[in-house]
Amino acid sequence: xxxxxxxxxLCNKRIKMDYSLSFxxxxxxxxxxxxxxxxxxxxxxxxxxxxxxxxxxxxxxKKLALEMNTTEATIYRYFENKHRILLYILNWYWSYMEYLVxxxxxxxxxxxxxxxxLVELLTHxxxxxxxxxxxxxxxxxQIVISESSKVYLVKEVKEINEDxxxxxxxxxxxxxxxxxxxxxxxxxxxxxxxxxxxxxxHSQLFFSxxxxxxxxxxxxxxxSFVESYLKDLLFxxxxx
Numbered sequence: 333x334x335x336x337x338x339x340x341x342l343c344n345k346r347i348k349m350d351y352s353l354s355f356x357x358x359x360x361x362x363x364x365x366x367x368x369x370x371x372x373x374x375x376x377x378x379x380x381x382x383x384x385x386x387x388x389x390x391x392x393x394k395k396l397a398l399e400m401n402t403t404e405a406t407i408y409r410y411f412e413n414k415h416r417i418l419l420y421i422l423n424w425y426w427s428y429m430e431y432l433v434x435x436x437x438x439x440x441x442x443x444x445x446x447x448x449x450l451v452e453l454l455t456h457x458x459x460x461x462x463x464x465x466x467x468x469x470x471x472x473x474q475i476v477i478s479e480s481s482k483v484y485l486v487k488e489v490k491e492i493n494e495d496x497x498x499x500x501x502x503x504x505x506x507x508x509x510x511x512x513x514x515x516x517x518x519x520x521x522x523x524x525x526x527x528x529x530x531x532x533x534h535s536q537l538f539f540s541x542x543x544x545x546x547x548x549x550x551x552x553x554x555x556s557f558v559e560s561y562l563k564d565l566l567f568x569x570x571x572x
Contacts (some may be wrong), residue, residue, distance in 0.1 A: 357420055358497045361423060361497055362416065363412060364410045372410050375396070376420065379417050380421060380472055381471060383418070383479065387478070388478075415482075415483065419497060422475075422483055425480075426501045428458070430500065433507050433508070444515065444567075446511055447515060448563065451562045455537065455559040458470070476534065505526040505527050508526035509525075510522075532561075536561060540557060541554055
């Protein structure tokens with residue numbers, strides 16, 4: 333059975349079960365909700381594929397329109413610019429990650445087991461078995477590693493934040509912070525550590541593949557290296 337889950341129903345909130353997996357993304361991000369039409373869904377799907385293939389710097393609406401055999405004007409009816417479409421993709425990803433954290437950690441009995449599983453989720457490709465979507469999960473994961481910082485490392489970040497479009501990222505950090513506090517209630521920096529874990533997972537995965545001298549990865553599996561490093565960082569930080 334597939335799961336349909338709304339963005340605002342995650343983490344200690346009531347969960348709605350259905351037959352498909354989808355998330356309601358902040359309406360301030362788009363002009364027209366891409367989930368409301370088949371064309372809109374195809375725009376997001378093809379944007380993920382093309383950003384993965386070209387990189388965000390070389391991705392344009394013109395190239396996306398050519399890939400879809402449509403016009404740039406059609407895409408502009410849904411998104412104001414390419415920054416907004418990347419923000420939409422990442423909002424979807426953060427909501428999906430929160431979904432994974434809630435459902436995959438729930439059966440585990442100890443805070444240690446939950447934190448170990450959390451790190452595994454942050455450092456490995458999205459599990460194919462955890463909900464079915466139209467999006468390529470491997471491409472999505474790689475985009476997050478390479479491109480996610482580009483949605484908030486911009487001059488307009490304060491104004492963008494006023495529309496609450498970073499809330500899915502903040503909600504995920506809050507979930508992780510709750511796990512950290514349950515493991516060690518005396519730890520003074522749970523929110524800082526939660527965002528550090530996420531960002532370090534991305535930067536170390538990126539560095540280990542492209543700038544390995546910035547890491548201690550060596551020749552071992554890159555994801556396994558980052559997993560081991562983050563677990564060491566996390567549990568040493570939380571030692572009472």
